[in-house]
Amino acid sequence: MKAWKLKEKWSIKARSYDDLLTLSLLGALCGLFSGLVMVFFYAVIYLPTRYFLGADFDAFEILPVEWRMGLVIVSCTVLASLLTFLPARYHKVGVPYVIERLNYHGGNLPIGNGVVQFFAAVVALVGGLSIGKEGPAVHLGATLGGFLAAKAKLPQYGVETLLACGVAGAISAIFQTPLAGVLFAFEVIFLEYRQRYVLPVLLSSVVATLISHYVIGPLNIFSIGNISSVVFSANLFVACFMLVVFIVLLSALFLHAQKVLWHLSGFSVWLRFFIVAIATSFAAVYLPEALGSGYSSLSHSISGDLLVYSLLLLIVVKTLLTALTIGLGIPGGMIGPTFIIGGLAGAQVALIFDHGAVDIALFALLGMAAMMAACFQAPLTALVAIIEMTHSSEAIVPALFVIVLACLLIRVFFHQESVFAERLSYMGMSSNISPFQRYLRHHTVRPVAEDVLVLPASVPLEQVKDLASSMVDYAVFETGGQWRLVRRVALLDALQTLDSGPQSWLVFQNEKVSMNLPLALESTCIPLIDEPASLEAMLGWFQKTGLSEVLVSLSMSSFSLVSRHRLDQFLLKSD
Template sequence: MVGPAGRVVRSRRLGLLALALLVGLGAGLGAVLFRLMIENLTRLFTGYTDYAAVPGRAHGYLPGVGGWFVVLAPVLAGAVYGPLVQRFAREARGHGVPEVMLAVARNGGRIRPQVAAVKAAASALCIAGGGSVGREGPIVQIGSALGSSLAQLCRLDERRIRLLVACGAAGGISATFNAPLAGVFFAMELILRQWAADSFGMVVVASVTSSVVARGLLGDVPFLPLPPFHVEHLVEYPLFALLGLVAGLTGVGFSRVLYLVEDLCDWAWRGPEWLRPMVGGVVLGGLLLVLPQMYGVGYPVLGRAVDGGYAIAFLLVLLVGKVIACSLTIGIGGSGGVFAPSLFCGAMVGAAFGEVVQAVAPSAGGSVGAFALVGMGAVFAGAARAPITAVVMLFELTGEYTIILPLMLAIVLATGISHLVSHDTVYTRKLLRRDIDIDEPADARLARQPLGTVMGPTPPSVVADTPLREVAALFASSGAGSLPVLDPDGRYLGVLSAHEIMDAVASGEDTDVGSLCSPAESAHVSEPLSRAVRLLDAGAPAVAVVDDQDTLVGWVGARDVLAAFGGPSVPERPATAAQVR
C-alpha cells in the first residue's frame, strides 16, 4: 500500500524531485563523512593520512616499530569489522555494487537501512587497516541504501524506490570523484540498466546536489590531479587501439583472479566467518610488508605512475601486486570496492605500454601519462563493461577534449574484447556464482523454476482397475477435467480425461479405466517449469509431477503455469453433468 507521503510524491513530480534532492544531499554528506573516516582511521593505524604516499616508512607515531606495523594493521581492523558485518549486515561484505544491482533488478530496490552505517564503518576500517580496495563501491552502496530507506519510509512504489536507489548511487560516485556526469551515467548504465527521460532527470538532480555538497566541504579539486595531455599524431591511434585490446583482457583477467582468490579463501577457511578477516589479515599484512605501495586505495601510487615515475618492471610488479592484494582483501572477507583497483591496474598497464612505446619507437609520439589515462578507462571498461561511464569519467578527470577520441577508441575495443572472452563482468560474476542472472529475461527466469515450487496439489487419483462408473462419479464430484491413473503399487501410469469417460459411458462400455487412460509423460519434481510447458503445448491435459520413486507428488495444469508467470489465476471449470454421463 502506498502511504500518505507516497501519494503526495506520486501525484506531484515536485515531491519526487524533493526526495531526489534529499538523497543527493545525503549521499554527498555521506561521501564526505566516509572519506574523513578513512583519513582519520588511516592516521590512527599508520600515523599518516594516506600511507600509500609514503610507502615503507616507519609508523608516524611509533617510529620504533619501523614498517612492521603493516602486518598488524589488517589484523586489528579485521578483528573489528569482521564481527560487525557478520552480526548486523552480511551484505556489507565485499565490493557492494553487485548487491545494489541485485536489489534494483530483483528486490524492488529494497535495501535494509542498517547497510549504510555498517558498510561505512566496515569499509573505512578495512581500507584504513591496509585493505587494498576502493572507496567508490562502498559509497555507492551507502548512497543507495540511503535512497532506498527514504523511499521505503515514504512508502513509495517499487519503480520510485529503484529510482531513488539510483539517485543515491549517482550521488556517491559524483561526490567521490568530483565527477557529476560520471555519477549519472554510472547509475543509469550499471544500476538502473535502462534509459528514460524522467529517471535521467531525477538522477541528474541527485548527482549535481551531491557534487555541490562535496565541493563545498572539500573544495573544488579533482580526486586525482592530472597533468594536461595531448594527442598530436595520427600514428598514435593504432597504438591506443592496441592498448584498448590489452587493457580489455587485463580487465577480464582482474575479474577472474578476484573470484579465483575468493574461491581459494573459501576453500582454505574452516572457522567462523566473523574471525576470517582477522586471521586473513596476517596474510595481507605479509604482502603489504613486501609491497607497501598496496596499502589502502593507492591513489598516490597511481598518480606517480601517470606522471611516469616508475620503470616498466616495477609497473608490472605493481599491476600484479594490486590484483593479488585487492583479491586477497575481498577473499578474506574485507569490505571495499573494485572500481578504484581497476583504475589502478589500468594506469599500470597504460604506463608500462607507454614506456615500451617510447623505448621502441620514440618518434611515434604519445606521453606515458596519456597511455596511462587511456589504460585506466579501458581496464575499467573491460572489467565492468560500462563504456559510457568509463569515457565520461576519464574525460571529466582531465577536461582534455584532445584525448576523447583515443579514449573512446580504446574503451570500445576493450568492451568488445571483454564481450568476446567473457559472459560476465566483475560485478555480475558475483551474482552468477549464486545462480542469479540479472540480464536474464523474466519469462526465461520463471521458466527455470523447479516444478516443485509451482506444482499444485494432486487431484483424486484413480487405480487402474477401478470400474468405469465409479470413475465417472469421481469426475462429477471432483469437478476436475483430468485425473491421474496409478497402478496397484501407486506408481503413475497416465492421465484420464473427462471426455474419454464421457465417450465410454455414452457407448455403453463397462470396463475398468486402465484400458482408457492415455499413457502420458511425467516430469520429475526437480525439472524446470519449461518442461511442463512443452508437455502442455504438445497436448497433454495436465502434467503429473513425480519423485525419484515415480510416486505422484504434484499436478501442473494450465492454471498453475499462468499463476507462475504472473497471469490471472483462473479456476478450473468443473466438469458438467453432460461430460460425465
C-alpha cells in the same frame, strides 16, 4: 463521453508531471544527503590516516614496516570479529547486494547492512587493505535513496528512481564527476538507460557534487594539467592497441582469480581473512605501494618515480591482491582499485613506448577508462569520467578506441560480463530483469483500477435514486467486518421493486427511509488490500491468492476495484 475521455487523459498527464516534480524534489534531497554522508565517510577514513601519513593520505609506504603489517593484521582481525558477531544477514554488502535487492526485493535495502558497510569499509581502508571506497559509497547512496522512497511511500518506479539518485549522488560526491555518476547508475546498476526519470537523477548528482566540492574542495586524483592536445599518429594507436591487450589480460585475471576464490566462501571468516592478512602483510613488507586504494602509487608512476620493472610488478601484485581481498569476502569495493590498476597499466605502456610525461598522464587516463569499461561493462561511464576529470575533450578519440576495443575483446575472447553480473550469476541470480517485469514495475495499479462508490450498509432512498446519473459501475459497503461488492445496476433494479409494494429491506434510520443493502440484494465478499507498489506486485497477489477481484485502498477513504480481467486487458492492449 468524448469530453470525459479528454478530462481523464489530462488528469493522467497532470499526475505524471506531479510525479516528476515530486521525484525531482526527492532526488535533490537524496543528493544532499548522499553528498553529506560521502563527506562524512571521506572524513572518517582519511582523518586518521592523515595523522600518520600527512597530506599524502594513501602513501602507506612511508610508514615503518611494523606499522604497515600491524595495521593490516589489526584491520583483518577487527573485520573477522565484526562479521562473526553479527548475524549472517548483515554480511551482504556492496554493489552486487544492491543489484540483488533491486531485482528481487523491490529495492528494499536494510539500514543495518548499510551501517555494516560503512564501518567495515572504514576499518579496511584505514588498515591499508587493497579495496576501494567507491563500492561502499554506492551501497550507502542506494540505501539512502531506498530509505527516502520508503518514507515517501513511493510506488516501485519511484523507489528505483530514488535508488538511482542515491547511487549517482554517491559516485558524483566521491569522484566529483556528476554526469559519470548518472551514467554509472544506469549502466552498472540498472543495465539500461531510463530517459523518463533521468531529471531527478541528474539533479541528485549535481547537488551531491556541489556538497562534495564545497566541503572537501576539488579532488585531484593526479596531476593532469599538462594534457592540452593529442597528436594522432600510427605510433599512438599502436600503443593504444597494446594497452587494450594489456587491460583485457588484467581484467580477465582479475575476474578469474575472484571466481576461484568464490568457491572458498563456505570457509570460516577467520580463515579467509587470515589468508588476506598474510598476503597483504607480504605486500606491506616487499611492495607497500600496493596497499590502500593506490592513488599514491599512480601519482608516483606518472611522475616517473617508479621504474618499468617495478611498475609491472606493482600492477600484477595490485591486481591479484585486490582480487584476493574482494574474493575472500572483505566488505569493500573494487571500483577504485581497478581504476588505479588501469592507470598504472597505461603508465607502463607509455614508458615502454618511451613517451614523455605528457603522454604518461594521457595513457594513464586511457588505461583507467579501458579498465573500468572492461571490468564493469560501462563504456559511456568510463568515457565521461575521464572527460570530467580532465575538463577537456582532447582524449575522446583515443579513449573511444581503447574503451570499445577493450569491451569487445573481453566479451568475445573471455565471454566476460560485468564483474558484478558474474558474481550474481555465480550466486544463481540474474543481474537484470525481463522486459515484462520491467514494464510491470514501471506502472502502478491506477491504470487498471475502477472507481467504486463507498456506501453505508443502510442507504437513504434519495441517495440510491441519485445513482442513476452516476458513471461508476460498482459500489461497496461494509457489514460484519467484511467488505461486499455490488453492481450499481443491481441497486437500481432493487429500487424498482418498490413499484410492487413495500419491501423487507426498507428501514428507518435517522428519520429517513433507507435501503438495507445486505437484505436488498446479493453481494460478493471482496478482500481489501493496501495499494501495491506496482503492477508486478498486483499480478503476484492474483497468482498467489487465485482470486479474480480485489478492493484496493488508495487513501484513507478512497477505494478502487482491480480485477484480473482488467489487468490482462491492460497488458495485452496494442498501444
